Amino acid sequence: MASRERLGGCLDDRRWKERVLDQTYAGVNELAAAGRYPFPTGPDGSQLRNGLQGPEYMRRMRIRVQRAGARILDHSPVTELLTDPSGAPAGARGWRRQAGETYRVRAGAVAVATGGCSFLSGALGCNVNTDDGALLAAETGAELSGMEFSNAYGIAPEGTSVTKTAFYSFATFYRADGTVLESAASQGGRSVIARTLLHEKVYCRIDRADDQARRAMRLAQPNFFLPFDRLGIDPFTERFAITLLAEGTVRGTGGIRITGDDCSTTVPGLYAAGDATTRELICGGFTGGGSHNAAWAISSGTWAGKGAARHALSLGFRAATRRLQPTGGTGLRPTGTPGSEGAHRDVIASVQAEVLPYDRNYRRHGNTLAASLTALNAIWREARATLHASGADVVRAREAAAMAAHARWMYASALARTESRGMARRLDFPEQDPLQRHRIVSGGLDEVWSRPEPVPVPARLPTGPAAVPEAAW
Incomplete structure (x- = not known):
């Protein structure tokens, strides 16, 4: 744990790291026992439980969920969350691709586990990740954190x-x-x-x-x-x-802000897990692929699921009787005259032009960030006023909206961090500023905002020069 603290800019939390290690250890052992996962064996015949193959892992988890009696809606992306009159999440609406129809789910709580955002860059396993979940959460009032760690x-x-x-x-x-x-x-x-x-x-x-x-x-x-x-x-x-x-916040760190040990958010009844959330709690400003994000997925998924279940049970019969209201905005309900069908393609291309080039997102400079944020704000305003779609294209329109929102949170947070820390490097501020050892919280839709959030002071900060993350500099 100590070896990673300086690499991530000392923004992590040792207590959370210990929790993740313990929960992941327990989860992998449970997978071996209850899920009968076929771990490889060593020379002495004992299982080597130090890694998982994604497809096999997911297959066994799926079987377990089905045996528990849950209904799985395949190829059914969510397009908006539904809330009760108080603003608490109470369900979701989406599109069933194979049936060609909309669906609605009523729920006592919602757990968002939609991954990060790689802006349809073409990276394997990332190209479906447009982080619609962050947009869904923000539309109910949730906050983001660490969005500058996204390059x-x-x-x-x-x-x-x-x-x-x-x-x-x-x-x-x-x-x-x-x-x-x-x-x-x-x-x-x-x-x-x-x-x-x-x-x-x-x-x-x-x-x-x-x-x-x-x-x-x-x-x-x-x-x-x-x-x-x-x-x-x-x-x-x-x-x-x-x-x-570009892998954005898939191998970056930013995402929905976590406020409790059960992976609750700033919105009561809304929980989040995996790459959809910030991973600053365990990695600070730098993650990369593999072990850290995988362990976080196992542990945060466990906690978010339990937290959501407890919240739903606490509502009793009210969970099934609340009046539902939609929260989706951009891409679903334009504020002005609806534009042409298929306009989501132009939105996606315009966002990609600001976030995929190396000299904009990877090698960041304040002037470039400010210019791109201005362009992205204009893209959002136009999309908010005119973007709409029907049928299956509703999903694409919402993906376009999520990418635009994600990029704006990224660059607003990057501009707020006037230093180089973790993977958030600035050409115009190449040194780490000890006075900026804080997290950057962000949010907002039509008006994006950011603010610093203090980090608990550990018993002893790592000494020596700050490490340079390979993946970002």
């Missing part, structure tokens, strides 16, 4: 989508003329790659792995090699062009 980019072979980056620590990077790109493989090397990609192609070869390491890599992450195998490339001996794909 994560992953390395991928050009023209592909796999952004698993661990094995690139064994790589050598090259310029288009074949010369070695100095410092690209060092800590902070991704910034060197980003700068170079603005002007020319960058190539890579994973040539610093010996035979034993190569065999281990294929066993550990077989899907990393699928694009190479399909393209007929041996990444250990042949050079291949690379790119950087």
Whole structure:
């Protein structure tokens, strides 16, 4: 835990980290016992419970949910939350793609677990993540936190989508003329790659792995090699062009602000889990992929589910009799004259133009951030007044609205942090300011706001120079 504190800018909370470690340990053991997960075994025959394969994990969780009697609505994205007259979440409305119809769910509480936002960048596993959940939560009055920690980019072979980056620590990077790109493989090397990609192609070869390491890599992450195998490339001996794909708050840190140990939010009856929430409590201003976010998903999901269940039970019969009212705005109920069908495509393209380029979101400068935020505010105003859709396109319109809102919270928070901390780096403020050891809370829809939130002072702050997160600088 101590080794990560300085990396994340000392914005985490040791108590929460201990809770997550304990809950994850218990959850994985429960998965082995109750879920009969097929963990691999070691030489002595004992299970090695130190990792999970996503598809198999989700399959077993799905079976368990069904056996408990829950109804699962597949391919049924939520388009808005429903609240009672007091503003407390009381259900949801959405679109059933396979049936081609709307649906409505009445609930005693709502838990948002919709992932982060990667702005449809094309990254594998991220391209469905437009963080509609953050928009749904904000429309009921929830707050966000850590949204400045949202400039994560992953390395991928050009023209592909796999952004698993661990094995690139064994790589050598090259310029288009074949010369070695100095410092690209060092800590902070991704910034060197980003700068170079603005002007020319960058190539890579994973040539610093010996035979034993190569065999281990294929066993550990077989899907990393699928694009190479399909393209007929041996990444250990042949050079291949690379790119950087935005992963935003999927491998970033920001999200819905958590206010209680049960993953409650600032809205009574609304809970949140996983990448839809801020992960500052356990990682501060830097996460990355894999273990931390996976552990947070297991633990926060457990707590949010229990918290929501307790809240629903506390309502008694009132949970089934409350009057429901819709909360969805942009993309559903324009305030002006509705525009043309399909306008969501223009909104998405306009938002992407402000958040995907390396010289805007990755290598941030106050002037660029301010200009992009001005443009995004204009995009939001136009979308709020005119964006609408019918049928299945309602889902796309809401995704466009969520991306626009997400980008505005990101840049407003990034402008409020006039320093470089965690992965929130500023070219115009390259040093860490000890007076800004606080979190940035944000929110709002038509008018975005931000404010600092104090962080509890630990018994002993880490000493020494601040570490530079590889994924952001």
